[in-house]
Amino acid sequence: MTFVRKHPLVALIGVLGIAFMWLPIVVVVLNSLNSDPTLVTFGGFTTRWLHQAVTDGQVRSGLTTSLQVGLATTVVSVLVALTGVLWWRHASRLGRRLFDVSVYVRLVLPAVVSATALFLIFTRVGIQLGLGSVVIGQSVWDSAFATVILQARVRMLDPAIEEAAADLGAKPISVFFRVTLPGLVPGILAAAVLAFSLSFDDVVTAFFLAGSRVTTLPLLIFGLIRFNVSPEVNAIGSFVTVLLIAITLVFVWTISRSSPGKRSLTRDLGY
Amino acid sequence: MTVDATSGVALGAEASPRRRRLDAARLLLVAPTLVMVVAFFVAPLALIGIYSLGTTSLVTFGTHFGWTLTNYTSLRDSLYQGTILRSLLLSLSATIACAVLAVPIAFFIVQQKGRMQTVLLLAVIVPFWTSFLIRIYAWTNILQNGGLLQSVLQRLGLVHGSLNILYTPLAIAIGIVYGYLPLMVLPVYVALERLDPTVLEAAEDLGSHGWHFMWRVIVPLAGPGLIAGSLLVGIPATGEFVTPQILGGGKTLMLGNVIATQFLDVGNLSFGSALAMCLIAIVVIMLLVQPLARRLRRA
Numbered sequence: 373m374t375f376v377r378k379h380p381l382v383a384l385i386g387v388l389g390i391a392f393m394w395l396p397i398v399v400v401v402l403n404s405l406n407s408d409p410t411l412v413t414f415g416g417f418t419t420r421w422l423h424q425a426v427t428d429g430q431v432r433s434g435l436t437t438s439l440q441v442g443l444a445t446t447v448v449s450v451l452v453a454l455t456g457v458l459w460w461r462h463a464s465r466l467g468r469r470l471f472d473v474s475v476y477v478r479l480v481l482p483a484v485v486s487a488t489a490l491f492l493i494f495t496r497v498g499i500q501l502g503l504g505s506v507v508i509g510q511s512v513w514d515s516a517f518a519t520v521i522l523q524a525r526v527r528m529l530d531p532a533i534e535e536a537a538a539d540l541g542a543k544p545i546s547v548f549f550r551v552t553l554p555g556l557v558p559g560i561l562a563a564a565v566l567a568f569s570l571s572f573d574d575v576v577t578a579f580f581l582a583g584s585r586v587t588t589l590p591l592l593i594f595g596l597i598r599f600n601v602s603p604e605v606n607a608i609g610s611f612v613t614v615l616l617i618a619i620t621l622v623f624v625w626t627i628s629r630s631s632p633g634k635r636s637l638t639r640d641l642g643y
Numbered sequence: 644m645t646v647d648a649t650s651g652v653a654l655g656a657e658a659s660p661r662r663r664r665l666d667a668a669r670l671l672l673v674a675p676t677l678v679m680v681v682a683f684f685v686a687p688l689a690l691i692g693i694y695s696l697g698t699t700s701l702v703t704f705g706t707h708f709g710w711t712l713t714n715y716t717s718l719r720d721s722l723y724q725g726t727i728l729r730s731l732l733l734s735l736s737a738t739i740a741c742a743v744l745a746v747p748i749a750f751f752i753v754q755q756k757g758r759m760q761t762v763l764l765l766a767v768i769v770p771f772w773t774s775f776l777i778r779i780y781a782w783t784n785i786l787q788n789g790g791l792l793q794s795v796l797q798r799l800g801l802v803h804g805s806l807n808i809l810y811t812p813l814a815i816a817i818g819i820v821y822g823y824l825p826l827m828v829l830p831v832y833v834a835l836e837r838l839d840p841t842v843l844e845a846a847e848d849l850g851s852h853g854w855h856f857m858w859r860v861i862v863p864l865a866g867p868g869l870i871a872g873s874l875l876v877g878i879p880a881t882g883e884f885v886t887p888q889i890l891g892g893g894k895t896l897m898l899g900n901v902i903a904t905q906f907l908d909v910g911n912l913s914f915g916s917a918l919a920m921c922l923i924a925i926v927v928i929m930l931l932v933q934p935l936a937r938r939l940r941r942a
Contacts, residue, residue: 386751393770396781412789456676474680482882484899489687512683609777620772
């Protein structure tokens, strides 16, 4: 659409709007190097906060907890999504419709509501809050995301290839492992990366379901922000930001490599 | 002809033992999703509904289950009405601001050539996937008195003295607009990307330029994207918890914060449940408005 007249105001808002999205990230990274401890002005470069963050025992244990929760949530979410999508693929019309509604509703409901509801049922039944409850809470939402990604991937599979394999004498089980599953691998990878980064960024679910003994990294940061302003938060934030940007780029790369035909980033992302 | 779930093997119409075995296997496939949805989503929400009709004693923290509407009538208290109203207003104004910003941003991206479009789209998506918490926290630094925004506005001569924006509803609105803007930009982009360029060309040839072109051509064509984006922004914004906590300084509260306080600090589970039901009702109404908006658009 390059021939449509360019409007200077549109270009201005476009450029400023995209800059607006990056501004806070730049601020966090610069402040993690800012030697002025009040962070009001820029007082020159220091690595003091980065060093403090790396050597902080609380940060380390928070990171370990977040990685554990993240990995467990990823495995649970991908397994739930994969099995669900394999069923959905050949379910009846009604079955597919109900399945889609169950995914949509999980995505749409604010996390505050689903987390409180789980908090209520866990305390009622007497399940102790901790790592397990956080993993379950995050998986409810993350598995819905993973399902959407895998549904998009399954639509690209050509059933004729599986039928051909079966006609040529392959047993159902080997058709699945040698034809269907390899076709889904890029989708599984993308769903896993997405589930992990959603889990790694989650505050709300962990806030309700972690109990008093478990602290994930976002919960630790949330506490630091609420109770005292420490320049260390920016340093932790810089590390987390760099990690998540790397994960996102890997995600976009896997998902856009995996789709044949015309490249469309937004279609790959499920829009 | 039916096709088996795991293998794609064509099966006969008659129910053989093998067929029945495969049906059982298929049921096993949907079991994890069923457990996830029923045990960890539907049952907890039903429990919220039951609790909201009971009463929690603030002395023993035991809940008496009855069929009372006391919790719902307490929502009429001006404190909670203010909270509900504030959540709705903040969410509405943030959604409108996102829509106003998203149309030119998406149109700007659509106008770029191939590779540049991908780069700009990534520039919108990548920050969105970095830590929400950290990005919102950064705004405390930008909005605080003596911070970046104040010094820029002072240099432009727009502001004298301190800003006093941080820890106000305005700060929360800025945070929400910032946090959810990509969720509006992406669907609007998708709507504009699918447009037939000749339509836009025709509009220009017929003399539509500037404001007229944006308002009468681009905005209506971006309609489906704007409707989808309004839900993607409006729903989570109404239930927002992190942003008011950080940028509102715990002073300006939204529904999500009051729910958290009732559950985790006060311990009034029944009243907290009624508040949660209220949030659910708002979400349901928003979802029902969507098809209505679609129909209005077509009319």
